[in-house]
Amino acid sequence: MTAITQSGLDALVARRRPGHSLEAAFYTSQDVFDLDMRLIFGRHWIFVASEPEVPEAGDYVTVQLGGTSVVLVRDDDMAVRAFHNVCRHRGAVILRDGKGFVGNLVCPYHQWTYDLTGALIHAENMPSCVGSPEHGLKPVHVRSLAGLLFICLADEPPVDFDDVAAQVGPYxxxxxxxxxxxxxxxxxVEHGNWKLTIENNRECYHCGGHPELLCSLFHFFGYTAADVTPAQAEDYQRxxxxxxxxxAIWDAAGLPWRALEDLHGRPTGFRTERLALDGPGESYTMDARQASRRLVAGFTQPRMGALHLHTQPNSWHHFLxxxxxxxxxxxxxxxxxLVRTTWLVAKDAVEGVDYDVDRLTEVWRATNEQDASFVEMAQAGAASAAHEPGPYAPAEYMVDAFCTWYIERLRAGMGQ
Ligand code: FES
Ligand SMILES: [Fe+2]
Structure with missing residues (x-):
């Protein structure tokens, strides 16, 4: 793949045709990828983990965004902090595992030691460095949205996250x-560009390829009555x-359910909606019955449907x-x-008694593999000289909205 010059990138972005998929270079070019890491993943709120992944003080997870490694750790006051995972002595990476537990953060090279607030508390033979803010770990912005952890690498993160939290938090x-x-x-690890992963997630035009998921999911995500074929009409009415x-169930439980959607025209695009599930309507299982006998959050009956949440650029979630x-x-x-899928159950649910991991994960394990193959085939097509943007179906309007957002954010970052 030949390098794309700055003017080439400018032209690529300027050529985007609304209502159509992106040009192949957006998926195949190293230069576009570098741009994405800098202007999208370097400047927006990125979902990386959830609070139950770091339940106790000293629990940590690391995440790699391009060349940047970040550690999220729960401190002794039970707050989740995020730091650049780079020692302030000679710059070694401190924590090399993806997750674990630490008392302090100790660099393995010369044992500079940081407490869970990031302060340097030990540097052998260099006492004057200890306690100096100049030598503490560099903080990274981190926010919890009802337990979902987002980080932002920018010095000044998008301020609209507060608005997203205010709207989505009650859901x-x-x-x-x-x-x-x-x-x-x-x-x-999907063999495709990250945008193909998100685009694939934003439509159910392909959901016929998910037989396990369709045991519980109605495949009308993104559809209006006008998009339904005669063959689908009966299912759609159901x-x-x-x-x-x-x-009626959600109203009785005081749960907001109406769709909230603000997918472009802002840094932190998002969408949330509560949707019915098919059959018994309890869970994403092959029989649509609950996968865990312990319900979450004091729900008194399992037939709660699914709350969907999507945040741009990089996450989606289902709450049942x-x-x-x-x-x-x-x-x-x-x-x-990398697509990291995490299943969470009530804290007091007992594995093997209240839930079985195979049953809990069965549907999304299969669905993720199917989605990975859709993404892989789209990536393979992007390598072809014959590839050119094609039109979106009406039910793919969220894919179009995502691409619109993406181009807007590149333009903002490139000063176009
Ligand atoms: S690089 Fe970390 S202690 Fe030297
Ligand atoms: Fe899918």
Missing amino acids: LAPHGLQDCKVAAQIDL FLRTQTEFE GDHAVTFATIPVAPGRT
Whole structure:
């Protein structure tokens, strides 16, 4: 792949045709990837983990965004902090595992030691460095949105996160994510660009390829009545009837359910909506019955449907009566993307008694593999000389909105 000059990047961005998919270079070019890491992942709020992944003081997770390693750690006051995972002595990476527990953060090279607030508390033979703010770990902005942890590498993060939290918080809070525990976490590296992963997630035009998911999910995500084919009409009517039944359940439980959508025209695009599930309507399982006998957050019955949340640039989530599942999308290379899926259940649920990990994860394990193959085929097509942007279906309007947001954010970063 030949390098793209700055004017080439400018032209690529300027050529974007609304209502159509992006040009192939957006998925294949190292230069675009570098731009994405700098202007998208370097400047926006990135979902990286959830609070139950660091339940106790000293618990940490690390995340790699391009060349930048960040550690999120719970401090002794139980606040989650984030730091650049780089020693202030000679710059070694401090924590090399993806997760673990520490009393202090000790650099393995010369043992400079930082407490959980990032302050340097020990540097052998260099006492004058100890306690100096100049030698403390560099902080990274971190926010918890009802237990979902977002970081921002920019000095001045987008301020609209407060507005997103105010709008979305009341949808998420009743699910008590902070009182959950991690039941399972699976990393899958998709052979495609991160934008293909997100685009694929933003539509259900392809959901016929998800037989396991369709045991519980109505495949009308993104559809209006006008988009429904005659063959789908009966199913669509059943979906509408079921949705009305669920709305009564949600109203009775005091749960907000109406779709909130603000996907572009702002730094932190988002969408949330509560949707009915098919059949018994309890969970993403093969029989749509609950996967964990312990419900989350004091729910009194399992038929709660699914709360969907999507945040740009990189996450989507589902909150159900018996569990939650979070998805973080982390770019690795132009054609490689890490999708980290985490299943969370009530803290007091007992594995093997209240839930079985295979049953809990079965549907999304299969769905993720299917999505990975869709992404891989789209990436393979982007390498072809014949590739050119094609039109989105009406039910793919969220994909179009994501691409609009993405181009807007590049333009803002490039000063266009
Ligand atoms: S580089 Fe960390 S102690 Fe020397
Ligand atoms: Fe899918």
